[in-house]
Amino acid sequence: MIRPYDRDVSTSTWFQSPDDAATRLNAVGYLTDTPTATTAYLTGALEKPLLLEGPAGVGKTELAKAVARATDAELIRLQCYEGLDEARALYEWNYKKQLLRIQATDTSQDWEQTHDDIFTDEFLLTRPLLTAIRRTEPTVLLIDEVDKTDVEVEGLLLEILSDFQVTIPEMGTVSAVRKPFVILTSNASRELSEAVKRRCLYLHLDYPDAKREKEIVLSQVPGVSDKVAGQLVETIGRMRDLELKKSPSIAESVDWARTLVALQIGKLDDAAITRTLGVVLKHRSDQERAVRELKLGR
Structure with missing residues (x-):
C-alpha cells in the first residue's frame, strides 16, 4: 500500500522560530544555548534529520525527549547496538501466526490467495523505523548511538533519511504521511559515512560551561x-x-x-x-x- 507524503499536514507542527524553540524547550526543563535552539528549529522547518555528536552524557538523548515533550509528540526510540539488523530496526513477519493461518486455510486455495492472505498488516510486526514512518500523529524518531551499529545498517538508514519511505517486498512501498522529527545521536566511536552526514543537519554538543x-x-x-x-x-x-x-x-x-x-x-x-x-x-x-x-x- 503506497501512502504519499502530504506536506500540508505537517506544517507548524514543531517550532515557529529559534526563540520559540528555546522558550518551549526551557519550559520542559531542557536549557538550551543559541546553536541548539536554532538547530532544533531548523530540523523541524527544513524537515531534515539532525545528527547530534558529542561525548556521552551531554544531553543528546535528552534533547530528543525534550522536543517530544515540548511539542506533544510521541517519542519512538531505536536503540542501536552492534549486530542490530533490519528485523529489529524496521519490521519482521510473525511467522508462527502465518503458519497457523496457512494450516487453517482451505487446502483448495491456491498459493496466490494464501500469499495475499498472510502478508497483511495482521501479520506484520513493526519495529521503530517503520512505526515512525507509518504514524499520522506528530512523532519524534530517536536513533540513539548510531555509531554503535554495523556499517551495513547505514544503507537501511539512507532510504529512510532520503525519502522517508520503506519498501516491503510483499506489500509495496510505504511512504510517510507526516515526516517525523528525526534525531540521530553519536558518541563518535566511529566515523559515519558521508552519505548519512550529507542528509542531516549537524550539531556537536559538549559539556556546558x-x-x-x-x-x-x-x-x-x-x-x-x-x-x-x-x-x-x-x-x-x-x-x-x-x-x-x-x-x-x-x-x-x-x-x-x-x-x-x-x-x-x-x-x-x-x-x-x-x-x-x-x-x-x-x-x-x-x-x-x-x-x-x-x-x-x-
Whole structure:
C-alpha cells in the first residue's frame, strides 16, 4: 500500500522560530544555548534529520525527549547496538501466526490467495523505523548511538533519511504521511559515512560551561543551595579535566546534587566528596585517580 507524503499536514507542527524553540524547550526543563535552539528549529522547518555528536552524557538523548515533550509528540526510540539488523530496526513477519493461518486455510486455495492472505498488516510486526514512518500523529524518531551499529545498517538508514519511505517486498512501498522529527545521536566511536552526514543537519554538543551547568543543576534539583551547586559544578569540572575512563555526565551532576540534598549536606568539602564519590564516578580506577589528583582527604 503506497501512502504519499502530504506536506500540508505537517506544517507548524514543531517550532515557529529559534526563540520559540528555546522558550518551549526551557519550559520542559531542557536549557538550551543559541546553536541548539536554532538547530532544533531548523530540523523541524527544513524537515531534515539532525545528527547530534558529542561525548556521552551531554544531553543528546535528552534533547530528543525534550522536543517530544515540548511539542506533544510521541517519542519512538531505536536503540542501536552492534549486530542490530533490519528485523529489529524496521519490521519482521510473525511467522508462527502465518503458519497457523496457512494450516487453517482451505487446502483448495491456491498459493496466490494464501500469499495475499498472510502478508497483511495482521501479520506484520513493526519495529521503530517503520512505526515512525507509518504514524499520522506528530512523532519524534530517536536513533540513539548510531555509531554503535554495523556499517551495513547505514544503507537501511539512507532510504529512510532520503525519502522517508520503506519498501516491503510483499506489500509495496510505504511512504510517510507526516515526516517525523528525526534525531540521530553519536558518541563518535566511529566515523559515519558521508552519505548519512550529507542528509542531516549537524550539531556537536559538549559539556556546558560552569555557569550553564549550575543553572541546569539548580533548575533540576529543588532544595540545592546556590553555594553547593557552585561547589559541585567546580568539582565536576576538575574531574572532567582528569584522564578518566568515564567523565561525569550532566545527568550525574544532577544525581550528585540530589544525593547531597537527600543527605542534607550543606558544604561540599573533601569528606563529603569522598563519601558520595560513587554517585559520579563509576570505575574504581577513576575514583582512585580523583582522590589522588584532587588531593581528597589530605
